[in-house]
Amino acid sequence: MHTIVVDLGYGDAGKGTVVDRLCVPQPGAAPVTAVVRFNGGAQAAHNVVTTDGRHHTFAQFGSGTFSGVPTHLSHLMLVDPLALAAEAHHLASRTVPDPLALLTVDRRARLTTPYHAAANRARERARGTTRHGSCGMGIGETAAYALAHPADAPTAGDCTSRTALRRKLTLLRDRLTEELGPLDAPPVDDCLDAFAAFADHVRLVDGNHLARLLRTGPVVFEGAQGVLLDEWHGFHPYTTWSTTTFAGAEELLAEAGQPRAARRLGVVRTYTTRHGPGPLVTEDPSLLRSLPEPHNGHGPWQGAFRTGHFDAVAHAYAVEVCGGVDALAVTHLDAPARHGGTLRMARAYRTPEGLLDRIPTAPPGDLTRQQRLTERLLTARPARWQSPGADPRAWSDAIAQALKAPVFMESYGPTAADKVTMPDKVTMPDKVTAPEKVTERGSRNTYPEKSPA
Structure with a gap:
């Protein structure tokens, strides 16, 4: 079975460590054929730590590289050759022999x-x-x-x-x-x-390469950024010029003749974070003192790394605009105990217009509407708190209930050995209903007021 891994927040939820675990060979399971990147570019920062202590922040290479899994950069990727060379050099210093030999790039991919x-x-x-x-x-x-x-x-x-x-x-x-x-x-x-x-x-390939990969064995599609930063569904203008939902991977699967052939795995952590400006309704700066982030910090262009309690309202919105998920991967399940059991989950917002327990969704394309939504969220405050306590399983169950999806993977630490999978909980649906799609080519010409970020 193929898997699409997407972050249901503002990024930094742990996509890299989830992909790393999916790519580690498992007894009785078919090995992953490739990791396919399907959105964004070199700005991705997916941290992976191995059990022997190696660390790499994956940007363009797939997060299965430490397991020897090849990476394919699809035609939807924006490829930065200079950053790619620097990343390959760092991987080689982390005992990955000839990293570029593990890479294929679609000739149609745009260059940064x-x-x-x-x-x-x-x-x-x-x-x-x-x-x-x-x-x-x-x-x-x-x-x-x-x-x-x-x-x-x-x-x-x-x-x-x-x-x-x-x-x-x-x-x-x-x-x-x-x-x-x-x-x-x-x-x-x-x-x-x-x-x-x-x-x-680097091996440059044609559009048929991905179809051949998909016929060879299971493929992991690794997304970048997060759904709450999506170019159309995110909170404008604090967004990325990229479709961060499952849509790009689904498009690639359809082009290869395998539509709806993948499990849609949404990643969240037990507390909500974001880099830089924009809405973070549950923000609590004190969380950083008890939950330090060794691989996240202030960026000269992004701005500060910010933390907040779990925002069930925003993450449920992400699930809805994605057209649903088949399962969840919940990371940082060690955090509730490390924070003394006082982490909380916001189930509603208080706004000047009244209580808001669901962020309204709409078809993509109306950036003016999204900016009005952003302005509303910037003044919202958390309401209707839920406190699952320090028990990680209580958190896993509470998140599954809030987002109406089963938990497939639980992560209690940075390495693949810190992950627990529960595949028996997940049943593939007969059909995935995706939200209405506006093509990027038409959309950007229609809405020129969205300036490049």
């Missing part, structure tokens, strides 16, 4: 370049105190440019032709410079050399 990153940072600096909380890596710029100039946007396949890539990079640099002024980025020739090296060391 130093010009995108420089433009991203220039825009974010210009926003001053109204920053969106961007990662500063050019992801939004890559998506926006590809929508505005689809024929000129560089792709992974262009890296095999210096002539084609030179033309596209020069156009990209000149257009962004004309709009934003001089960019803090290297000359085009330097980029050409780096991207040619990428093409020499």
